[in-house]
Amino acid sequence: MNDFDRFSAKNAAMSRAWEMTGDKKKEEKKEYKPAEPKMGICDVCKQEALVRPHRSRQTDRTDGAASFGSVVKNYCEKCFPKSKKDLNTPPPPSAKQVKNLLKGAKKGLF
Numbered sequence: 001m002n003d004f005d006r007f008s009a010k011n012a013a014m015s016r017a018w019e020m021t022g023d024k025k026k027e028e029k030k031e032y033k034p035a036e037p038k039m040g041i042c043d044v045c046k047q048e049a050l051v052r053p054h055r056s057r058q059t060d061r062t063d064g065a066a067s068f069g070s071v072v073k074n075y076c077e078k079c080f081p082k083s084k085k086d087l088n089t090p091p092p093p094s095a096k097q098v099k100n101l102l103k104g105a106k107k108g109l110f
């Protein structure tokens with residue numbers, strides 16, 4: 001093995017390693033991970049509980065100038081702010097409603 005071969009072999013190994021780390025990074029980026037609850041202090045009730053971070057936009061007014069930023073706060077399951085979408089969804093049907101729905105479905109099927 002001459003010096004040139006040794007050099008290119010080393011290079012190939014390095015680029016392989018680089019490719020591997022590059023692929024790993026890509027995978028991590030692609031994969032969406034929801035915020036995992038963890039033990040912490042809730043920013044609302046100040047109780048130690050399983051909290052989840054929540055990013056919200058905040059407007060600060062200092063000396064008449066408004067600055068916009070986002071703050072991340074930890075909320076327990078009880079205090080976690082519901083998104084507008086959640087608030088707009090109707091409550092789940094009651095047992096009676098479910099029964100009626102099933103009856104209707106059966107009538108339609110048989």
Ligand SMILES: [Zn+2]
Binds near residue numbers: 046077078080
């Ligand atoms: Zn709380």
